[in-house]
Amino acid sequence: MAYDVDAIFQIAGIGIIVAMIHTVLKQMGKEDWAHWVTLIGFVVVLYMVATIVDDLFQRIRSVFLYIGG
Amino acid sequence: MTLDLLQMVGFGLVATFLALLIKEQQPAFAFLLTLFVGAMLFFFLMDYIEAALTMLDDLANHANIEPVYLETMLKIIGIAYVAEFGAQLARDADEGTIAAKIELAGKVLIFVMAIPIFRTLLETVLSLLPGA
Numbered sequence: 001m002a003y004d005v006d007a008i009f010q011i012a013g014i015g016i017i018v019a020m021i022h023t024v025l026k027q028m029g030k031e032d033w034a035h036w037v038t039l040i041g042f043v044v045v046l047y048m049v050a051t052i053v054d055d056l057f058q059r060i061r062s063v064f065l066y067i068g069g
Numbered sequence: 070m071t072l073d074l075l076q077m078v079g080f081g082l083v084a085t086f087l088a089l090l091i092k093e094q095q096p097a098f099a100f101l102l103t104l105f106v107g108a109m110l111f112f113f114l115m116d117y118i119e120a121a122l123t124m125l126d127d128l129a130n131h132a133n134i135e136p137v138y139l140e141t142m143l144k145i146i147g148i149a150y151v152a153e154f155g156a157q158l159a160r161d162a163d164e165g166t167i168a169a170k171i172e173l174a175g176k177v178l179i180f181v182m183a184i185p186i187f188r189t190l191l192e193t194v195l196s197l198l199p200g201a
Contacts, residue, residue, distance in 0.1 A: 005080060011105055012087035015098030019091070042097060049105045056108045056115075057151075063119045064147030065140075 007052075011045050018042075077110055100162050107158060111150075141186055145179050152176075 018041035025034035084106035092099040122143060129139045152175025159168035 005083065007109070008080065008084050008087060008102065008106060011098070011102050012091060015091040015095050015102065018098070019094035022094070038095070042101075045098060045101045049101050049108070052105060052108045052112070056112050059112060059115045060147060060151060063115055063122060064143050 007048065011048060014041055014045055073113065077113055080106060080110060100158075103161060104158055107154065111154060138186060141182055145182055148175050148178050148182070152178075 018038055021037050022034045025031075025037065084102060088099045088102050091102065125143075126139065129136070152171055156168040156171040156175075159165075159171060
């Protein structure tokens with residue numbers, strides 16, 4: 001099994017921590033920093049998601065397109 | 070097999086809970102989490118789908134069906150699954166328009182893939198007609 005439940009908690013954890021940092025930085029009056037933190041967290045999670053979606057599409061391609069062909 | 074089902078349902082429930090938790094602060098993260106879990110569950114299911122399709126392939130080989138037909142059918146099933154997956158994710162993120170377009174793309178591609186089979190059918194029927 002290539003992926004396990006850890007990845008879900010990882011993504012959710014990143015989301016919660018980023019939300020926390022965002023709130024704290026906003027309270028300190030550093031709005032632009034808060035936006036950068038959100039953006040970086042988003043990119044990290046997006047990378048993880050893109051990796052698994054790519055894996056899924058490769059698998060779909062190998063299962064549906066090359067059987068009997 | 071039952072254990073796998075329990076595992077997948079467990080994944081789904083955990084992810085639902087976490088997505089609810091994040092949605093308040095960061096809706097984009099919640100969407101990415103949903104996408105991730107959807108892809109993961111689909112990934113698990115691919116093993117079973119592959120087993121079923123292999124059986125179908127064996128049956129078709131025994132029945133001496135032309136491989137082109139089975140291949141087209143499998144491609145159509147694949148298109149349907151993938152289009153449904155994408156459309157539901159888009160609809161989940163309140164992008165009904167994009168979801169509709171993804172579904173349209175799936176429908177058009179399925180139609181185009183079915184054209185050669187349809188043509189073969191028509192030619193067979195025409196050859197059966199007397200005087201054609």
